[in-house]
Amino acid sequence: LVSLGGIAALAYGTWGPYYSTEPLHAGFSLAKPTTQDFPFRVWRSETYYVEVHLENVLPETEMNLILGDYVNGGAGAIDLAWRVVDRGAVVAEGSNRQFGHSPIWWQGHSGIAIGTFKAQPGHQYVLNLTSRAGDPTWDRCRPFVKVGLHPSDLEYLLIYRILGSAVLLLFAPVFVAFLAVVIYRSWRYG
Secondary structure, eight states, X not given: OHHHHHHHHHHHHHHOOSSOSOOEEEEOOOSSSEEEEEEEEOSSOOEEEEEEEEESOSOHHHHHHHHEETTTTEXXXXXXXXXXXXXXXXXXXXXXHHXXXXXXXXXXXXXXXXXXXXXXXXXXXXXXXXXXXXXXXXXXXXXXXXXXXXXXXXXXXXXXXXXXXXXXXXXXXXXXXHHHHHHHHHHHHO
């Protein structure tokens, strides 16, 4: 029973949590100034980040021109305004210019966080994303917008992984031995 608990803790730490931590992940266009709407629903009352990501298909100097240069602190050419609407009421809004340069590097992508908002569980939100400056070449980077929890909000899952692994290391041999005895006895006596 303890080993099964270890397996459950390890599984939760690896594949958890049970709710969506990224309720919105959708492609959009940066080819020209435009507003695009993205509906999404959240399952937890948390602070969610609004992020924009671009695939790293352009040289680093061009990516820095678009997104901004983190090292030198310069703003990029991208100019995005956003607002989150809940049943017609604006619950949060901002822009990447207001939020400041907050770079993200992730698996062949570069991006920026453009704001945060506090969400309520079960609500159907709509993200209005307005590109106020566009360039058709930017779409080569396959831009996408994401609403999700900050990775630091999920660090507690590491504790489940460590605990589950420790329990399995300590009790798995006992469980395997018990299982072997049960199988042997049922085979031998019956």
